[in-house]
Amino acid sequence: MSNRFQPLLDAQREHFLTDATKSYDWRMDQLGRMERMLLENKDAFCAALYQDFGKPPFEQLFEITVPSGVIRYYRENLRELMAPQQVAIPAGLEATGNKGVIYKEPYGVTLVIGPFNAPILLLLDPAIAALAAGNTVILKPANTTPATAALFQELVPQYFAPENVTVVTGGREEIGELLLLPFDFIFFTGSSAVGKVVMRAAAEHLTPVILELGGQNPTIVDETANLDIAADRIAWGHNAISGQWCIAPGYVCVHESVADVLVGKLKASIVKMYGEDPSKSPDFARMISTHDAERVASYIIPGKVVHGGRFDIAARYVEPTILYPSGWDDPALQQEVFGPVLPVMAYRDLREIVGIIKRKPKPLAAYIFSKDKAAIDHVLASLSFGGGCVNQTNLHCWIDSLPFGGVGNSGMGKYYGKAGFDALSNAKAMLIGNPDVDLDVFPPYAGKDIARNLSVFS
Template sequence: MGDLKKVFLDQKEFFKTGKTKNIDFRIDALKKLKKAIKENEEDFLIALNKDLGKSKFEGYATEIGIVYDEINIHIKNLRYWVRKKKVKSSIIYFPSKNYIYKEPYGVALIIGPFNYPFQLVIAPLIGAISAGNCTVIKPSESSLNTALLLEKVINKTFQGNYIKVVAPTEGKEAVTELINTPYDYIFFTGSVGVGKIVMEAASKNLTPLTLELGGKSPCIVDKDSKIELAAKRIVWGKLLNAGQTCVAPDYLMVHKDIKDELLKKLVEEIEKQYGKDIKNNEEYPRIIRERDTEKLKEYFNDGKIYYGGEYDISDRFIHPTILTDVQANSPVMENEIFGPILPVIEFSDIDEAINFVNSRPKPLALYYFSESSSNIEKVLKDTTSGGVTINDTVIHVAQTSLPFGGVGNSGMGDYHGKASFETFSHSRSVVKRGTFIEFNIRFAPFKDKIRLLKKVMK
């Protein structure tokens, strides 16, 4: 474990040299990162398949391709983002000019999850590089093939005193030591429970942090929605990575008038996308571990199985499953599912659905299907969530022009595109005073000055 402390201290020393603050240095690092990914692209796709059963298409679309977009945007815009920004100054302190400078925090720690083990490590790394930080990365040991490849590629591409991937075989003890080390910034992606532990540890060093967590993201389908299209898009979003997606539709709320029709269309769409022999479809992913598969199958007891229900623990396979007659306080409705199980609850009007969502912790994402502009605005006005997609699922996450993050129990802070640069940057306020004149109103003695002060500050 002493090696972890040494890596941290080495990076602190390298940061002091000021090299990472150089814009050309940052852009060069981003280009080196992209080149390294390109050269090992096929190996990463193979590793993702071994860990999670992701097809090459899904691996590229949801992991590697998104990262390329991120890198390109940062390379293109970084010189503009880093410029000091002039802002309005108060007449009271004339002559003066106010500026906001963007500066790196120093040494950042990124802790990644198992479900998107490439994208959810590299995307925040891009922000850390762009902002001028040194970075230590702890990938998830659960996605071991991807983590080992990240360690090999990143550590070969960059010097350890600048960017370093900690050996993924280092387990919970390493994470404990890392989060208790006084890093200048921590970026954590994972569960709510572990996020609380990370935040508590960070508080002891007053370390600022971003928490990308999860929760139960509702998917509401109203009676005026385009049912067939809604089914197609819900199935796609739910079955990405076999449901192991933090923004997957976690439960379905459907208007009672269209419930039967929507459920039939969901089944049709599942079999249209993955066939009837889903277990043997090579494009259908696997659950990360046997113990997670075991846990998921227990949710089958929390409702009536409308469709699916098959599983194979040793193969880490859970069949896409729709549950009806689900109780609001059952485990499948209390816990984030993180699997291809979709519990269904019906509602009679949109206010009922909104009240149900608002009675629970604030979700990471919310999805609403409707053709009514007024109802769409009502849902947006009367609910809170990290992000929203209307008439589709998940895709708000892939928009690099939008910040992505949670609210309340689903996380704090955001990233993607410019937001990633902002997240890993400290906004430093700077006032530059002129010296050619001075007004004495603010200096003692204050006798008879308050009337003039009130004329200026009113």
């Protein structure tokens, strides 16, 4: 049975095999095209984001400025990133005129599958890294953001030759068909369930993957924390994009001595940011679908609602909600909420609560608010997670010098900045020999000082 996307793969692979994409000029040209597509169509992209799920202006512009910043990083650092890197080798080999060099080469045709929650940023950031590394790209935007996907389908052919970058729209059927093809690299951002599907498909062709997934991200607030700072940053980090952010604080564990105070401050922070009725706030997005609104609303336990709790499924609206005191058996703690419902629970002993958290699936992010260095060090040393913040939330994902990615159930592989270039490049390790100096480690061995000859490798 023929695959309708095979010609797209074939055209990009044939172009890649010409070695055209390996040049500095090609990479800079593609980065320039990407930047122009973003900046020249900023208003159209922002309008599409608003049409798809009511993203407020700041969150719209965030999706333009962050990829633009990534492009700027690669433009300023590309020559250095591309340059062969000489590395130390055993002294004996070096003394005989050998040297070790790492060459960074592109993989080839890269499939980038983006999510709905940041449908521009999280589709283009991986694509920008792939292009900087010299790969061609097939983009698959989320079908649940139809206005944004349609805009990509319209704009990409205007800025890119299809043998360099092209776009495929559609849903599950199209993704399934794409995954049958032998790509050279796959970059997927989305749920853990779909990540497993992608990884199984990639295994058929031994295709390397980066999986950016998710999970319930813990936030720990101890008794030394600045509660005003913690409340503002948790309230914003959890409710931005209506909670549909893979690095959003998923639940809060707060020391019992300050639990009631923090809950009060969280309520105040939500009102300060979104008003008494967030449904009227221009700064509060909607859920991506009625199905997701219904799912998130189902986590609300009326008896535990201390703030919010209202929802309108048809309008895809769930109010920023605090559940307190929550317990580990509550529905909102059985999986990633991915919505504006925040479970809060009190703890008595830090080591005990960390011991519970570390036995759960490894999250994409974790946050701790504390002024106690010993407490901070214990959390960071004991918990495994992709990345996070101390006395902040979410901001680590904006910094190109910090590798971003998950671990275990929350994903595999890191990108952003140099980490992204390295992840989308094969590190070709080479020993460059001296053509004029003999290194006699070959048979026949009789009468040779093998130990002396082998000592050059140590």
